[in-house]
Amino acid sequence: MYDWVLTVDTLIALKATGADEAAADEVVDTLKAHVRDHNSFDAWGEPGRRVSGATAKLLYAAVISGEDPTAFGAYDLRRETLDLVAGPEKGLEEGRVKDKVDGGDSSDTFGQSLAVLGLARSGDVPQRGEAFVCRIEGKPTAATEACVNTPPASAHWSYWHAPDGGNWAYSQSGASGSKPAQGSFEGWSFSLNKTSTTNPAPRVAPVRP
Structure with a gap:
């Protein structure tokens, strides 16, 4: 069974060092086929749930790998990340990338940072819109x-x-x-x-x- 957190971390390390591009490409291909295994609860029979930190990290990984984040395998990681940005109804949490799950939110500073980096490098970061x-x-x-x-x-x-x-x-x-x-x-x-x-x-x- 894959540890998807470490898998994405490995890809980020490989791209940062340029140590083994062939291995990095293999990891990218694997991740494209397993996006939902990392950023959702689909495997546990809870479709529609999304984990913000995992989604943001996948977006960032796609960008630094030179992949199109709007077509990473069968998924639009940029759109999925934007869909997790809290709106004005969340009060002080407006603009924060939050989990779409029941019973809590695991988002943290690292996830916010990866979301900003991924969005900035794939287009722009929302400026609060309306x-x-x-x-x-x-x-x-x-x-x-x-x-x-x-x-x-x-x-x-x-x-x-x-x-x-x-x-x-x-x-x-x-x-x-x-x-x-x-x-x-x-x-x-x-x-x-x-x-x-x-x-x-x-x-x-x-x-x-």
Whole structure:
């Protein structure tokens, strides 16, 4: 029975040293036929489960081996890794590569690092997609900020909420994870070199006419 963790580790070592390319090619061919034996619970009768660390390591191994990670055997390792990236509904864990299993998550720093390396070398690393706001009413201008990557924390639109006739409160969650009460207000204020305690509140009072 194969130890798939050590098998992938061996491939990474072989590619790093260039010691035996023929052996490395043989390991690659073996891994292509056994992706699910390493990154899933299929062999235990639990289809659909995915292990993030194993998936990320396979992606990285495919990239450093000069293989197409979107067609590694019968598998798209880049897509599978992206599918494991936590969305805004996960709160502080947003952007983390997490297991798709029942009862826990074994993801760790090594898995996160391999995921970033694999994604960066096979295309790009997600920049939060729809989870951030870059431009409102043409500000900042396209000449100042292309809005391709996630805006820096030092210059961004801060998000606020308030009841009708009340006071603005800085939101501890992004707009995508917020559920404003009916009749309340949402506001945005551009913050430059500010913190969550010094961000300026929106200048418009949250009062219905």
